[in-house]
Amino acid sequence: MKLSGWGQYPSVDAEVAMPLADRDVTALIRSPELGRTMIARGLGRSYGDSSLAESVIGMGAMDHFVSFDETTGQLRCRAGASLDQILRVFVPKGWFLPVTPGTKFVTVGGAIASDVHGKNHHVDGTFTDHVSLIRIATVSEGIVDCSRSVHPALFHATCGGMGLTGVILEAVVTLKAIKSSMIEERTIKAANIDEAVAIFDDNGDATYSVAWIDCVSTGKDLGRSLIMLGEHAESGGLAVHHEGRVSVPVNMPAFLLNRYSVWAFNTLYYHRVSQPLTTRTVHYDPFFYPLDGIHQWNRIYGSKGFTQYQFVLPKDNGLEGMKVILERIAGSGRGSFLSVLKVFGKENGNDLSFPMGGYTLALDFKIDAGLFAFLDELDDILAAYGGRIYLTKDARMSRECFRRGYPRVDRFIETRVRYGADKIFNSLQSQRLGL
């Protein structure tokens, strides 16, 4: 069947197997169809080609909870369990995800394989920083439990390893205790990127922080932003989210998305807030997952699809690099509806995890003829400032760009080979990047 990531680009004709139990997974690994690439897939929320191959192992049916410790918040679950289901079951009991990406429709396996980050990266690190054990089906050692002390190289390669070390079957994640499902949100207006970064720095102790950034304005308005800070509320009940009802039924005509509509959106969004500081109490659902209410919103970019360009620049001279890149994007007329800026905390020791101390920016671009050449230019600027691109969003970066950004790649490949994974697990992305 035809399969693609969230960006609808690229797509492959894949054979999808849906294992129901560990032994089905082992059987798939043991008898790969000759010469075919194979990779695990969760809910397909990675944007590009990370979860695409000729044979795809769909983990959706292995979504069970195995055990839960009510005193420590330790949840053992199968890799196909979604963050949506975890919230549904555990929020009413007073527990929340330790780290969550901007959509709840991802699996635990996918969250580990991409080592996802959330709005609390600067204080709580990445998703796998809260994972104490991973059960994984490997090629050469069979089913293995790995952690920071047992098979540590496998653990550090698997966290952020984009499914390239084996199939994650099960994991232990420590949930976070909450008293309420509400979030106290503060929104602060920043007139430009310097002000935005200063606000992030002043609010380093806020649990959650993220900025929506206007990527069409230039000059003294360059990088004007709305910075949103959040804290779990102390009261307000433990209600869970509702199912989204709206859906984009078909791909929209691509011309609807042009420099005028993007400019209008960015300007209106910025002026949505008129006070320099506003506060409100909101449910976690709109705070963390503003787009989840509209199913298949990815169709607004049209049938050619889109890509998300997310990079991080190291703290040292990253602000300068950020300005150069923002100027370039604004000048190109290729804006993005929702561009997100965040200041990351320290990087962890995993081989291929994306976050490092510094500034990250994520923008969506509709795919058209000149886009990739333009992004290559941005890659060169990134390289000059020591930045890297997020693998789970990528569909097009070059091998050189990847190697420059990920200095621990050789260690990753060594572990991959040691567990026999290079022979079996290959995605379109890993082939493109020479992994």
Next chain:
Amino acid sequence: MRNVMIFGATSAIAEATARRFAERGDNLYLFARNRERLAVIADDLKIRGAHSTAFDVWDAGDRKDCESMVTRAFADMEQVDIVLIAHGTLPDQKACERDVETALREININALSTIELLTLIANRMERQKQGTIAVITSVAGDRGRQSNYVYGAAKKMVSTFLQGLRNRLFKSGVNVLDIKPGFVDTPMTAAFKKGLLWAKPERVAGDIVRAIEGGKAEIYTPFFWRWIMLIIRNVPETVFKRLSL
């Protein structure tokens, strides 16, 4: 809190339904043939909120221990509020045409084993004087088509049996629900190309729970299948026999 028994508990539709029951804190008694998966599902349902879970290994193709198993389960639960029967197979129609044994085996799993369970359960529910018996049949039973009439015939046999049973148990206050799904995206239909008419098991599960609560006699799920099947049932046979369905 209800006491619920589920046969074919490893089915994707049954499991999605069991999760709804678990969320409201029901007691669940599960039957299926794969012990390992039953254990995984039972633990999961417990964490999702089931007040208690129990399971027993049961193969619909094996008549030996069925009666004692049902007796044990009814004794354990004392009172049973809901029985859901969900097991089934989607036969290879061509294989059924070539081989009598295959055809009869499929009829056995999809019809006779269900009737066996229903016979044992109906007497116990009748004595209890309350509860719901819900059985998953299929829209395929509404009209025989060349592509799957063995399956359709088996499902139809169960549907007709359920009609009579509903009539009999009405005076005892037991409701009998016939659930007719259309196309559902489950392991049973993994090989099919999916289009607009396909539903997720979660959606079907929601319909099942609502129909049980509402005391319905028969449902099509998703609802639009009622209208699709109305049309299909009304195509004159002289026309229908010429169609390649």
